[in-house]
Amino acid sequence: MISIRLAGGLGNQIFMLGAALLLAEKNNAKKIICDISYLGKYETKRKNELLNFFDFQKLNLEVEFRKSIITKYRIPRMFPLRLSRFPFVSDKNFQTVLKKTNKKFLLVDGYFQNCLSQTDLNVEIEILKNIFIKKDFENINSCVVHIRGGDFIKLGINDVAPKSYYYKAMQFMMKNHNIDEFNIVTDDKEYAAGIMEDLNVKYNFVGGTMYEDFYLIGKFNYRILSSSTFSFWASALSNNEQSVVIGPEFWIPNDRRDIKLPNEIKI
Secondary structure, three states, X not given: OEEEEOOOOHHHHHHHHHHHHHHHHHHOOOEEEEEOXXXXXXXXXXXXXXXXXXXXXXXXXXXXXXXXXXXXXOHHHHOOOOOOOOOEEOHHHHHHHHHOOOOOOXXXXXXXXXXXXXXXXXXXXXXXXXXXXXXXXXXEEEEEEEEOOOHHHHHOHHHHOOHHHHHHHHHHHHHHHOOOOEEEEEOOHHHHHHHHOOOOOOEEEOOOOHHHHHHHHHHEEEEEOXXXXXXXXXXXXXXXXXXXXXXXXXXXXXXXXXXXXXXXXXX
């Protein structure tokens, strides 16, 4: 059995789910318990978004979402020992634990972004795409731009995707793929407008709810992403046969993203 603590928004939750499924595959686990008790403790309350996007009936194991006392004390983060038989898994010892299979119980707590190898990510994408609830729509042969504002401004995270990043990415799309108009998906129209109005390009706002935005990003063949895990997974789980994806080099300041999406160019 695997017990994992869910935290953050949809993108964070998908990374956590992916890590749990990867560990389950390696250890032949038959059940994953996702602790949802922490999601309501943010300043802006979060909720379990995974049920809206994944069909867990397609898995050959049980996934249960409930409150769990066992994750309360965050033992994996307190004792991130790099021991292959250690049952407590965090970002720091994920790779060590992953290499040792056939564990009967794992307690998992982390964000599981920087600890992934490219091979790990590719396997996670394959597993998750098999249970992703797909929508029946045709791809749009145009360019979407995801701009994250809101809490990213407050926390200084958007420093890794400043106006110069978007300018360079749009110039690339215009020069190499004849894009002449950009479709903006954002959680902060005022902030996004401030970026776009100085770039002298045609643009319009699209999207609406978080649910709509996630699917919408994946519909476009050409994508300019923010540093958010939301846009990362929206692109990863979409049809990437003809996609061109541009993403920033960092998740947050001083935290380089070493894993790449299908057909991604980093600038």
